[in-house]
Amino acid sequence: MKKVNLLRNIGLIILAVFFAIFFAVPLIWMISTAFKTDMEAMLGGVNIIPETFTFENFRYFFEGANSDSPVFRWMFNSLFSATMGTLIIVSIDAMAAYALARLNIPMKKALFAIIISTLMVPWVITFLPMYMQFSQFNMLNTYGALILPYSANAFGVFLLYQFFSTFPKELEEAARIDGANKWQIFMRVVLPSARPLMATLAIFSFMTIYNDFLWPLVATNTPEMRTITTGIAIMSQGSFVSSYGKLMALTTIATVPIIIVFIIGQKHFIRGITQSGIK
Amino acid sequence: MISSLKFKVIIMKKDENKLTSSLFIVPYLIMFVVFLIFPLAYGAYISMHEWSLIGGKGEFVGLANYMEILFSDGTSSNIFMNGLINTLIFVVLSVPALVVLALILALLLNSLPKRIQPFFRTVYFIPYSISVSIIAVIWLWMLDTNSGLVNQFLGNFGIGPIPWLTDTNYAWFSLVLATLWWTVGFNMIILINALNEVSEELYEAGSIDGASPWQKFVHITMPSIRPIMLFVVVTTTIASFNVYGQPYLMTRGGPGTSTEVLLMGIVRQAFELRDVGVASAMAVIMTLIIICISALQFKFLRNKEGV
Incomplete structure (x- = not known):
C-alpha cells in the first residue's frame, strides 16, 4: 500500500514539475536573452546560458541617454x-x-x-x-x-x-x-x-x-x-x-x-x- | 413634558449625526459620480450624436449610430461584426482551456505532498503578476518564426518552422497559449480554495461506499464546487470578452484583420477613424452583450444545478 502511494506521489511530482517548466521557461528565457548580444539572440539556438555573457543591454537603459525609452x-x-x-x-x-x-x-x-x-x-x-x-x-x-x-x-x-x-x-x-x-x-x-x-x-x-x-x-x-x-x-x-x-x-x-x-x-x-x- | 423635550434633543442629535456620518461617504461618492456615473451617462449621450475626435459634438442623431453598426453594410458595421466574431472565437477557444486547465492544476496541487504545495502554487501563479505588454513581448520572442525558442526546439526534431503569429489558425493558438500561461493561475487559486472547502466527511462516506476516485470526483467534488465553477466561468468569459493587449501586441490584429477583436475595433473606430459617436455606440452594444452573456450563464448553470 505504501509503495503504491510512493509511486503515485512520484508520478504527481513529475507532472507538477512538467507544468512548472511550462510556467518558468518563458521567464528564464527572458532573463537569459537579456544577457545575450543581439547577434546571439537572433542566431537562435536553445542555450539558456549565453555564450558571450553581456551587460550591454542593461547598460543601455541605466546610462539614461535614451530619450525615447526613459x-x-x-x-x-x-x-x-x-x-x-x-x-x-x-x-x-x-x-x-x-x-x-x-x-x-x-x-x-x-x-x-x-x-x-x-x-x-x-x-x-x-x-x-x-x-x-x-x-x-x-x-x-x-x-x-x-x-x-x-x-x-x-x-x-x-x-x-x-x-x-x-x-x-x-x-x-x-x-x-x-x-x-x-x-x-x-x-x-x-x-x-x-x-x-x-x-x-x-x-x-x-x-x-x-x-x-x-x-x-x-x-x-x-x-x-x-x-x-x-x-x-x-x-x-x-x-x-x-x-x-x-x-x-x-x-x-x-x-x-x-x-x-x-x-x-x-x-x-x-x-x-x-x-x-x-x- | 420632560419626555417630549428628550424627544426633541434626540431628533436634533439625529440630524447632526446624519450630517457627520455622511461625511464618511462623500469622498467616495464624488469619485463614483465623476469617474463612473458621469462617464456612463456621457457615453450614452455621445453615442446618440455625430461626434468626431477632433471636431467634437455634431448633430443629435438618435439611434442612427446603432442602426449603422447593426444594420448597414458600411465600414463601421464591418469593423464591429468582424470584431465581434473574432472576440467570440477567442472566448470559445480560451474559456474552456482556462477553466479546465485551472481545475487540473488545482486538483494536482491538492494531491501533492503538503510541504511542496506552496512552491508549485507560486510558480504556476507568478505569470499572473506580470502585465500584459510584457507577456506579449515574451511570447512574441518565444514564438518568433526564425529565432524563437519554440521553433528552435521543434527544429531539433525536424518540425517547422511554424508561422505561429502570421497564419490565422496558428495565431489564435498562440493568443490562447499566451493568455493561458498568463491567467490560468488566477482561476487555479480560486478553485484550490473551493476544493479545500469540500467537506472531508463526504469523501469518507464515499470511501465507505467503495467509490472510485473518479466517482468521488464526479459525484462529490464537482457538485460541491459548482457555485465557484459558475463564478470562474462567468468572470473568465467577461475577461476574455475584454481581450485587447494580446492581439494588439502579438498579432496586431492580423494577418489582415483576422484576429482584430471587438475592443481593438472600437479603439480603431475612435482613434483612427476619429468617429467617437459610433465608437461609443459600439461600446454600449458590447456592454449589453457582456451583461446578457453573464446573465445567461448564471441562469443556465444555475438551472443545471437545480437551484
Whole structure:
C-alpha cells in the first residue's frame, strides 16, 4: 500500500514539475536573452546560458541617454500612480464601506444598491467618455489621468462592507461610552481589525493600476508620461522591434520588482481573490 | 413634558449625526459620480450624436449610430461584426482551456505532498503578476518564426518552422497559449480554495461506499464546487470578452484583420477613424452583450444545478 502511494506521489511530482517548466521557461528565457548580444539572440539556438555573457543591454537603459525609452521614469510613473491610486482607493473605500455598513446616512439602501450594481458594468463603456472628459479638461498626460479613474471602482466598498457589517457592535459601543466620537471609533477601533482585508484590497488595487494597459495607452502620448506597461508596448513596436536582447533586458527590469512585491504579498492577494469569489 | 423635550434633543442629535456620518461617504461618492456615473451617462449621450475626435459634438442623431453598426453594410458595421466574431472565437477557444486547465492544476496541487504545495502554487501563479505588454513581448520572442525558442526546439526534431503569429489558425493558438500561461493561475487559486472547502466527511462516506476516485470526483467534488465553477466561468468569459493587449501586441490584429477583436475595433473606430459617436455606440452594444452573456450563464448553470 505504501509503495503504491510512493509511486503515485512520484508520478504527481513529475507532472507538477512538467507544468512548472511550462510556467518558468518563458521567464528564464527572458532573463537569459537579456544577457545575450543581439547577434546571439537572433542566431537562435536553445542555450539558456549565453555564450558571450553581456551587460550591454542593461547598460543601455541605466546610462539614461535614451530619450525615447526613459525606463526609470516609466517605472517611477507606474509605481507612483499605483501607490497614490491605492492610497486613495483604500481610504475612501474604507470610509464609504463603514458608513454604508454601520452609520446612519440618508438613502443608505438605495446608495448601496446603486454602488453594488456597478460591479456588473464592464469598463469598456466608460473608457471613451472618460478619455473625452480628460481631454476637454486638458488633463491627458497628467498623473491625475493615470490615478483618478481607478478610484471609482465599487469592488473595495463591496469587500470591506461585508467585513464591517459583521464587526461586533459591542466594541463600538464600549468606545462610545469611553467618549470617543465616530471618527475616533472608526480610526482606533474598527480600522485596526480590518487591516488584513485592507492589505488585500491594497495589493489588488496596486496590481490593477500597475498592470493596466489600454487606459494609460490612450491617456498618455508623451515618452515622459508613459507607464512601464505602455512604454514597453511602444518600444516593442518601435525601436526594439528586432533587438530582442534590449527588449528582454527592458522587460526583465520591469518584471523583477513586481514579482518581488507579488511573492511578498501573495498571501493577501490569494485571500483577496478567494474572497471576491465566494460571496 | 420632560419626555417630549428628550424627544426633541434626540431628533436634533439625529440630524447632526446624519450630517457627520455622511461625511464618511462623500469622498467616495464624488469619485463614483465623476469617474463612473458621469462617464456612463456621457457615453450614452455621445453615442446618440455625430461626434468626431477632433471636431467634437455634431448633430443629435438618435439611434442612427446603432442602426449603422447593426444594420448597414458600411465600414463601421464591418469593423464591429468582424470584431465581434473574432472576440467570440477567442472566448470559445480560451474559456474552456482556462477553466479546465485551472481545475487540473488545482486538483494536482491538492494531491501533492503538503510541504511542496506552496512552491508549485507560486510558480504556476507568478505569470499572473506580470502585465500584459510584457507577456506579449515574451511570447512574441518565444514564438518568433526564425529565432524563437519554440521553433528552435521543434527544429531539433525536424518540425517547422511554424508561422505561429502570421497564419490565422496558428495565431489564435498562440493568443490562447499566451493568455493561458498568463491567467490560468488566477482561476487555479480560486478553485484550490473551493476544493479545500469540500467537506472531508463526504469523501469518507464515499470511501465507505467503495467509490472510485473518479466517482468521488464526479459525484462529490464537482457538485460541491459548482457555485465557484459558475463564478470562474462567468468572470473568465467577461475577461476574455475584454481581450485587447494580446492581439494588439502579438498579432496586431492580423494577418489582415483576422484576429482584430471587438475592443481593438472600437479603439480603431475612435482613434483612427476619429468617429467617437459610433465608437461609443459600439461600446454600449458590447456592454449589453457582456451583461446578457453573464446573465445567461448564471441562469443556465444555475438551472443545471437545480437551484
